[in-house]
Amino acid sequence: MRFFDRALVNGRSIRVRSTERSDGDFSVGHVGPELDARRRAVVDRPWVWLSQEHGTSCVDVDDVGLDGARGAAADASVTTRTDLALSIQTADCIPLALWSDDGVIAAVHAGWRGLEAGVIEVAIRSMQAQTSAPLSAFIGPSIGPECYEFGVTDLDRLEATFGPGIRATTNDGHLALDVRAGVRSELLRLDVATEVDDDACTACAGNFFSHRERADTARQATVIWIEEA
């Protein structure tokens, strides 16, 4: 499991955890006691999880409540609540945890489709509706460009929006997408400071589930919550 803690300005702090293969399967297809136990081993508080669909919907847990947010069809969640954790499941896509210095947090599922559709901006605007404090980001493990062969048509279009940094080459010389570079470009444009940019590759590092490399149906979880002082 990958750990990240950061103190906030008001005596509270945020915690981010990103699981690995050895932490078990956090996919939400079979919600039940085994998944609950795996979640409790990461953090023992209610989890908000989403039915992710590579779109741009963002759930504000403060508005819809825990029951309304859990399992919602969305790819981002936002809250100021300190009694729960926000989670995202991934197996190659980028898990993004965001926070403001004064305690607004978000979890975002950003594959290339969501990135292009604008899910990161939607989540950030939702946070900025509740705070004007500076925002920071944790970019979790995802598929690296060396393993992410990509078609030229989609790549050309993405490059036009996110810049030449997204154009890469696989280990065996094929055209590739650097989706992390696209996320970094988007965060920079939206004035969000990237504090962690984890370059572990879910396809080739060996300790992650990968949809693309191994057709794994299991998922990693990335979780963010606010800890009271």
Ligand SMILES: [Zn+2]
């Ligand atoms: Zn790789």
